[in-house]
Amino acid sequence: MERWNLGSQLEAINKQHLYRSREIIEGPQGAVISVGGQRLINFSSNDYLGLANHPAVRESFRKATEHYGVGSGSAHLICGHSAEHHALEEELAEFTGRDRALVFSTGFMANLGVITALLNKNDEIFGDKLNHASLIDGARLSGARFRRYLHNDSERLSALLESSTCYKKMIVTDGVFSMDGDEAPINEIVKLSEQSQSLLMVDDAHGIGVMGAKGGGLLEKQALSQRQVPILMGTLGKALGTFGAFIAGNDELIETLIQRARSYIYTTAPPAAVMAATRVSLKLCQQETWRRDKIVELAQLFRQGAMQLGLHVPYSETSIQPIILGDSERTLLVSKALKSAGFLVTAIRAPTVAKGSERLRITLTAEHTIEHVNQLLLALEKNIK
Numbered sequence: 001m002e003r004w005n006l007g008s009q010l011e012a013i014n015k016q017h018l019y020r021s022r023e024i025i026e027g028p029q030g031a032v033i034s035v036g037g038q039r040l041i042n043f044s045s046n047d048y049l050g051l052a053n054h055p056a057v058r059e060s061f062r063k064a065t066e067h068y069g070v071g072s073g074s075a076h077l078i079c080g081h082s083a084e085h086h087a088l089e090e091e092l093a094e095f096t097g098r099d100r101a102l103v104f105s106t107g108f109m110a111n112l113g114v115i116t117a118l119l120n121k122n123d124e125i126f127g128d129k130l131n132h133a134s135l136i137d138g139a140r141l142s143g144a145r146f147r148r149y150l151h152n153d154s155e156r157l158s159a160l161l162e163s164s165t166c167y168k169k170m171i172v173t174d175g176v177f178s179m180d181g182d183e184a185p186i187n188e189i190v191k192l193s194e195q196s197q198s199l200l201m202v203d204d205a206h207g208i209g210v211m212g213a214k215g216g217g218l219l220e221k222q223a224l225s226q227r228q229v230p231i232l233m234g235t236l237g238k239a240l241g242t243f244g245a246f247i248a249g250n251d252e253l254i255e256t257l258i259q260r261a262r263s264y265i266y267t268t269a270p271p272a273a274v275m276a277a278t279r280v281s282l283k284l285c286q287q288e289t290w291r292r293d294k295i296v297e298l299a300q301l302f303r304q305g306a307m308q309l310g311l312h313v314p315y316s317e318t319s320i321q322p323i324i325l326g327d328s329e330r331t332l333l334v335s336k337a338l339k340s341a342g343f344l345v346t347a348i349r350a351p352t353v354a355k356g357s358e359r360l361r362i363t364l365t366a367e368h369t370i371e372h373v374n375q376l377l378l379a380l381e382k383n384i385k
């Protein structure tokens with residue numbers, strides 16, 4: 001493989017303090033996690049509601065494996081679509097207030113599948129600069145003309161839409177941005193999509209479960225209907241604590257995806273037991289509202305403390321609380337120092353975020369206590385210089 005020069009490329013990545021390595025986790029997700037024999041308070045997980053290791057969710061998973069076994073055996077369109085998949089889809093449709101929902105194996109695949117099923121090179125797609133990588137890749141793969149606007153800059157979006165002569169236009173945005181925790185200006189974007197007759201898609205991977213009275217996400221919080229936001233993507237692997245994703249929308253949309261979304265058609269369906277477990281976590285998500293209240297309470301506590309320390313914490317009401325340090329070496333050093341002090345806080349660097357906005361991405365979950373957050377604040381005070 002000499003001609004590929006991988007060794008020297010890896011070296012270059014390392015020199016820039018951008019080398020990535022994996023922690024080896026030795027137990028379940030939770031506020032405290034076991035890593036290499038060390039117990040760390042975990043401020044890095046997307047298990048926002050603390051459902052990934054919930055006894056009722058585990059029990060439904062275990063029971064379903066007794067009925068269905070483990071593997072789903074094939075793609076949905078062959079013989080992999082079980083009664084559990086089907087029931088979950090109906091429950092997700094009701095949960096999101098949409099006509100129907102379709103389960104995908106991952107959120108990455110859902111985004112690729114929807115965008116490539118709907119758009120081709122004659123069309124135009126408009127996306128926020130900070131949209132998730134899967135939305136960007138979907139746009140590229142579709143062949144549509146791809147226009148990106150500065151983060152949450154609806155004036156710029158409006159100008160781009162006005163200058164477009166394209167017949168079929170689509171706007172796509174994260175609902176809650178994954179590395180910043182801020183919300184899209186969704187009411188303005190809905191207005192722009194109506195004025196320009198563009199199709200609107202919201203990826204609410206970080207809003208589902210965390211926002212809205214029942215955890216329906218940003219669209220529940222803002223009371224936006226299926227007519228206003230025709231395509232909603234949500235993931236099951238974050239706040240819902242399991243694995244997979246879904247698209248929710250009207251019947252024609254869902255049937256089109258079943259016919260045409262290649263990342264739906266040509267892949268193995270997720271295991272039925274994962275769907276059974278998700279049906280339980282979806283109920284818990286809706287009923288146990290204290291989990292959302294807890295996140296709000298901890299976020300307020302954290303923000304107040306971090307600001308008192310003079311840290312740069314952009315506004316976020318969600319589980320995601322970034323501290324911008326703005327330098328990859330420094331971010332990595334602080335993350336390592338926190339690990340020695342007993343905290344797992346991931347250093348987020350380029351290309352996940354723009355150069356100069358390197359950060360610690362702190363995530364607060366319903367499983368954390370006030371004490372955990374106070375301990376983190378103390379450790380930040382000692383280790384950020």
Ligand SMILES: *Cc1c(COP(=O)(O)O)cnc(C)c1O
Pocket residue numbers: 105106107108109111132134174178203204205206235236237244245
């Ligand atoms: C995590 C995430 C995805 C991908 O979902 P997976 O199920 O992990 O593949 C898509 N969009 C956003 C905004 C995400 O945060």
